[in-house]
Amino acid sequence: DIQMTQSPSSLSASVGDRVTITCRASQSIVKFLNWYQRKPGKAPNLLIYTASRLQSGVPSRFSGSGSGTDFTLTISSLQPGDFATYYCQQTYSTPWTFGQGTKVEIK
Amino acid sequence: QVQLQESGPGLVKTSETLSLTCSVSGDSMNNYYWNWIRQPPGKGLEWIGYIYYSGTTNYNPSLKSRVTISVDTSKNQFSLKLSSVTAADTAVYYCARLAGTLGHPEGFDPWGQGTLVTVSS
Numbered sequence: 001d002i003q004m005t006q007s008p009s010s011l012s013a014s015v016g017d018r019v020t021i022t023c024r025a026s027q028s029i030v031k032f033l034n035w036y037q038r039k040p041g042k043a044p045n046l047l048i049y050t051a052s053r054l055q056s057g058v059p060s061r062f063s064g065s066g067s068g069t070d071f072t073l074t075i076s077s078l079q080p081g082d083f084a085t086y087y088c089q090q091t092y093s094t095p096w097t098f099g100q101g102t103k104v105e106i107k
Numbered sequence: 108q109v110q111l112q113e114s115g116p117g118l119v120k121t122s123e124t125l126s127l128t129c130s131v132s133g134d135s136m137n138n139y140y141w142n143w144i145r146q147p148p149g150k151g152l153e154w155i156g157y158i159y160y161s162g163t164t165n166y167n168p169s170l171k172s173r174v175t176i177s178v179d180t181s182k183n184q185f186s187l188k189l190s191s192v193t194a195a196d197t198a199v200y201y202c203a204r205l206a207g208t209l210g211h212p213e214g215f216d217p218w219g220q221g222t223l224v225t226v227s228s
Contacts, residue, residue, distance in 0.1 A: 001168075034214035043201055043218035044152070050213060087152060091205075091212035095167040098152040 002026050002090050006099035012107040019075040021102045023088035026069075032092035033071045035064055038101075039084045047086075048073065078104070109134040111202050111219035119196075121228045125189040129202030129219055132183065136160045140205035141185045142215060143176060145198040153198075157205065158185055192226045199223050 003026040013019050023033065031051040036044035046055045048064035051071055061076040075082055083106055088099040115127035129141070143155040156166035158176040166174045170189070178185040189196060199221040207213030 032212060036214075043203075043220050044215070045218075046206070046214045046216040048214075049206065050211075053213070055214070055216065089152075089214065091214065094154075094165055095169070096154040098154070100151045 001095055002029060002093060002097055004088055004090055004097050004099040006086075006088055006102050008102060009100065010103040010105060012105050013078050014107045015078055015080060017078045017107075019078050019082075019104060021073045021086055021088075021104075023066075023071045023073070023099050024069055025071075025090055025092075028068045029090045029092035031067050032090055033064070033066065034089045034091060035062075035073045036087045036089065037082075037084045038087065044087060075104075109204065109217060111204065111217060113200060113202050113219045113222040115222060115224070117223060117225060119192055119224060119226050121193055121226055122191055125187070125192050125196060125224055125226070127187045127200055127202075127222065127224070128184050129186070130182075130184050131204075136178065136180045136183055136185070140209065141176075141178065142203045142205060143187045144201045144203060144215070144218075146201070146221075147195070147198040150198075155187065155189075155200075194226050197224065197226045 005024045033051045035048040038044040052064045063074050085101045085103045110132045112130045119125045140157045142157040158164045158178050173190045175188040201221045203215035203218040206216045
């Protein structure tokens with residue numbers, strides 16, 4: 001199985017901050033990396049697919065980059081509704097696997 | 108706008124079979140891959156497996172011996188059965204559609220709201 005490692009596991013930030021979350025795969029997954037946002041009690045919501053493509057309806061302050069084994073999710077200016085847990089996922093090969101999550105909290 | 112909704116018992120006894128159904132509304136099931144994912148309390152997300160609308164399946168090897176996913180396109184539903192459950196199978200279970208194709212997957216979208224299944228004796 002491909003292991004996905006996110007860092008940090010949690011972070012504290014203020015509204016307006018630029019936030020960066022990284023995800024590393026245990027082997028190359030080319031560009032097949034997706035990012036999700038999950039708020040308490042709700043299902044994950046797809047933000048970014050194939051590393052850098054913004055899902056329809058997702059604000060442009062979210063962006064993704066990377067290829068191979070190293071990927072980044074960036075929130076350019078953190079908004080109150082962005083406090084949530086973020087997960088990366090590889091869909092390069094089954095079993096598809098997720099990172100352990102990064103919790104973004106209010107400073 | 109496609110919507111997914113999980114249904115099934117919230118409590119299952121140890122050693123019995125967990126059964127859940129995902130109802131799909133707002134679109135046909137045709138030409139898509141339909142997935143089950145779970146998240147045990149305090150742990151990460153785990154992909155359980157998928158079924159193509161035509162019936163082809165792919166399961167996570169960690170669960171393969173106990174999992175069966177089936178589809179009924181006439182009812183716009185697909186189902187999960189997990190046999191011989193233990194407390195370790197207690198989790199929120201989600202269904203989700205794979206966007207894109209197997210050759211160019213674009214993530215899971217949308218997801219159902221999730222349903223908590225507790226395994227207890």
